[in-house]
Amino acid sequence: MRREKSKIIKTIKKVMPAIVSVVISKSLKELEHELPEFKPTKNSKKSTLHIPPDKIDAHGMVQVGGGSGFIVDDGGIILTNKHVIAEPNGDYDVITSWNERFDAQILACDPVNDVAILKINPREKLPVLELGDSDHLELGQTVLAFGNALGIFQNTVSAGIISGLSRSVSAQADTESPPQDMRGLIQTDAAINPGNSGGPLANIFGKVIGINAAVVAGAQNINFAIPIKAALRDLEDLKKYGRIKRPLLGLRYLTINKDLQEKMRLAVDYGALVTKEHPIDHAVIPGSPAHKAGIEDGDIILGWNGQKITAEKSIPDYLENCAVGEKVKLKVLRNKNELETEVLLAERK
Numbered sequence: 001m002r003r004e005k006s007k008i009i010k011t012i013k014k015v016m017p018a019i020v021s022v023v024i025s026k027s028l029k030e031l032e033h034e035l036p037e038f039k040p041t042k043n044s045k046k047s048t049l050h051i052p053p054d055k056i057d058a059h060g061m062v063q064v065g066g067g068s069g070f071i072v073d074d075g076g077i078i079l080t081n082k083h084v085i086a087e088p089n090g091d092y093d094v095i096t097s098w099n100e101r102f103d104a105q106i107l108a109c110d111p112v113n114d115v116a117i118l119k120i121n122p123r124e125k126l127p128v129l130e131l132g133d134s135d136h137l138e139l140g141q142t143v144l145a146f147g148n149a150l151g152i153f154q155n156t157v158s159a160g161i162i163s164g165l166s167r168s169v170s171a172q173a174d175t176e177s178p179p180q181d182m183r184g185l186i187q188t189d190a191a192i193n194p195g196n197s198g199g200p201l202a203n204i205f206g207k208v209i210g211i212n213a214a215v216v217a218g219a220q221n222i223n224f225a226i227p228i229k230a231a232l233r234d235l236e237d238l239k240k241y242g243r244i245k246r247p248l249l250g251l252r253y254l255t256i257n258k259d260l261q262e263k264m265r266l267a268v269d270y271g272a273l274v275t276k277e278h279p280i281d282h283a284v285i286p287g288s289p290a291h292k293a294g295i296e297d298g299d300i301i302l303g304w305n306g307q308k309i310t311a312e313k314s315i316p317d318y319l320e321n322c323a324v325g326e327k328v329k330l331k332v333l334r335n336k337n338e339l340e341t342e343v344l345l346a347e348r349k
Contacts, residue, residue, distance in 0.1 A: 007204055011144060012157050014206040017127040018071040019155060021095040021148040022080055022104065022118070022198060024087045068147035068199030069094065069118065070208065072235070074125040076102075078118040079231050080198030081213055082109045085116050094120050097155055108237075108244045111348050112320075113230040114182060114213050116198075117238060129200060132207030134227035137162055137186065145190040145212055145223070147199025160190030160221070167224060169214060182224070183316055186210045189221035201225040230320075245324045247345035250288020251295065252276050255314045267336065270310045272301040293343040296334065303331035319345075 067084030071077070078094060085092055085106055092104040102120035109116045141162045149156040164187030188201065192212045201210035210225030237244045253272040254260060261269040274297055276283040283297035284290050295301070301309055304318040305328055322328065324347045332339050 008142075008144065008159060011202065011204060011206045015129060015144070015146060015200065015202050016155055016157070017097050018129045019097055019146045019148075019199060020069045020071060020078060021154055022067045022069050022078075022084055023093045023095060024066060024085070024090045025093065066148060066195060067197045068195065068212070070146070070198075070200045071126050071128050072131060072208075074128050076120040076122050076126060077107075077235070078104070078120065079200075079211060079235075080116050080118060081211060081226075082114045082116040084198045085109070085118070092118070094118065095154075096126075108234065110230065110234050110244050111246050112316075113226055113234075115211065115226060115231050115234055117234060117244075129202070130207050131228050131232055132203055132205075132209045134186070134209045134229045137165060137209060139163070139165065142204045143188050143190050143209070144202045144204075145188065145192050145196060145199065145225075146202065147192075147196030147212055149193045149195050156193075156196070158191035160188050163187045163189050163222070169216075169224060181316070182214065182226070184227060184320070185213070185224040186227055188223050188225060190223065191221070192223035192225075246348040247319055247322045247324050247326065248288060248348040249315065249319060249343065249345065250285035250290040251301075251315070252281060252283050252285075253301070253315065255309070255311050256300065257311045266300070268300060268302065268333065270302070270308055271333065272309050272315050274299045274301065289343045289346050293330070293341045295330075295332065295341070295343075298334070300333040301330050302333055302338070303329075305329050306331075 067080060069078045069080035072079055092106065094102045094104045102122065105119045107117045107119050139162055143160055143162055145158045147156060148154050167185040167187045168183045169185065186201065186209065190201070192215050196212045199212045200208040201212055203209050208228050210228055211231060213226050214224040216222040234244050251274055253274050256266060256269060256271050256273055258269045260266065266273065274283050274295060276297065284295050303309060309315060322345055324345060326345050328343045328345060330341050330343055332341060
């Protein structure tokens with residue numbers, strides 16, 4: 001019997017052993033406690049939780065969610081999405097590709113990017129994936145997305161190409177979660193289904209270039225992954241500091257374009273307008289680096305270390321490449337006068 005021989009098949013065999021499923025469980029008591037309060041009427045009964053007996057394990061736990069992840073250290077370090085492990089009071093287990101189950105500990109969550117780091121305690125060394133370079137990708141590159149599709153189909157892989165780079169989207173893990181702005185994403189037409197979140201996006205050589213993160217509802221073949229560069233930095237921080245360190249500026253703002261300039265009659269068509277979103281908010285967070293540097297509500301930040309702030313390269317893009325404790329020179333427009341100030345970036349808590 002002749003078998004197909006291709007680079008993709010070879011890569012799948014290389015990557016698949018290091019793919020894991022992340023399972024979220026809760027106790028029956030916890031789930032019942034979370035039921036919304038319900039006042040019975042004449043024709044209704046008190047709200048109760050009905051779960052089929054076969055969905056409850058021997059310890060009284062019920063699976064309430066799941067996602068994917070991948071092993072990056074043979075001692076049990078695993079990367080996944082932050083939104084995969086965001087269930088309050090949930091217990092997390094990891095199931096390997098050979099169906100061995102481990103208790104999982106959450107080591108760290110990136111406060112900015114949708115990245116989380118888990119730890120399991122294996123009895124022997126685990127297969128690992130090599131992390132690649134997400135800074136030098138090209139449109140049309142072949143990519144493979146791995147994961148636990150729909151929380152049902154374990155060890156699933158789909159193939160496609162890189163369809164776009166440096167994409168920005170606002171995503172929600174579910175209808176009850178607040179939207180999260182995600183920038184610098186890799187767009188791919190490789191299928192990423194619910195449950196694939198947290199799995200790796202690998203190149204044709206089996207090196208991880210991204211973490212599967214989001215899909216566009218109602219669209220076809222428009223999916224996104226977080227560049228692996230973000231996770232590499234998180235792993236380095238965890239090793240060096242025991243936590244993930246991200247810089248804080250401490251502003252609320254609107255990125256200016258021509259439409260916003262015309263609508264608000266602003267003096268410029270670029271920059272970041274410092275403004276609060278709601279009446280009870282602060283445009284400049286009290287005690288933050290921006291506050292200490294003298295930034296005020298209504299200021300327009302025009303430049304960051306000599307470079308323009310635009311819709312294409314806004315404050316989060318510059319902040320992404322800065323470190324805690326770094327000094328940044330900002331050019332500010334205030335009441336038609338330009339001034340410069342220096343900000344010492346603090347650590348985001």
